[in-house]
């Protein structure tokens with residue numbers, strides 16, 4: 001990933017995180033996007049879940065900066081957890097995940113631009129592509 005994209009993403013993430021509602025807004029939106037999503041999170045401890053999601057943004061950042069060591073090192077556990085071997089979250093739900101996140105960033109980042117949107121899309125693409133590549137054979 002190019003440095004500029006990483007920098008735009010990181011700065012936007014910081015602005016979003018300054019809003020304590022950011023990840024609540026995201027999970028409210030994502031859960032409302034499909035009954036299937038809501039079902040998957042029926043027993044979730046969202047305090048823990050939000051901490052883990054925040055941490056995974058930084059793991060994706062590390063993976064995108066280290067194309068050789070690669071996503072496996074940073075995202076291997078997350079891929080196995082979401083795959084058919086474990087949660088089997090539903091590969092078709094990744095579009096809803098990304099759409100919900102982009103809408104939430106738009107709402108929470110006061111300096112949101114199209115460039116910011118593209119940076120989030122590119123960065124999250126690293127995570128999503130890896131999780132999907134490991135979906136059936138983790």
Ligand code: HEM
Nearest residue numbers: 037040041043044045052053056081089093094097127128
């Ligand atoms: C790149 C996209 C995604 C990221 C970065 C992400 C991140 C995470 C993280 C960090 C966890 C906690 C893992 C752990 O317990 O060790 C998690 C759990 C989970 N994720 Fe995702 N996720 C993504 C996509 C999705 C999608 C598309 C779904 C579809 C519904 C989903 C459903 C779940 C569920 C059901 C859990 C378990 C919640 C629980 O423990 O109750 N995730 N996710």
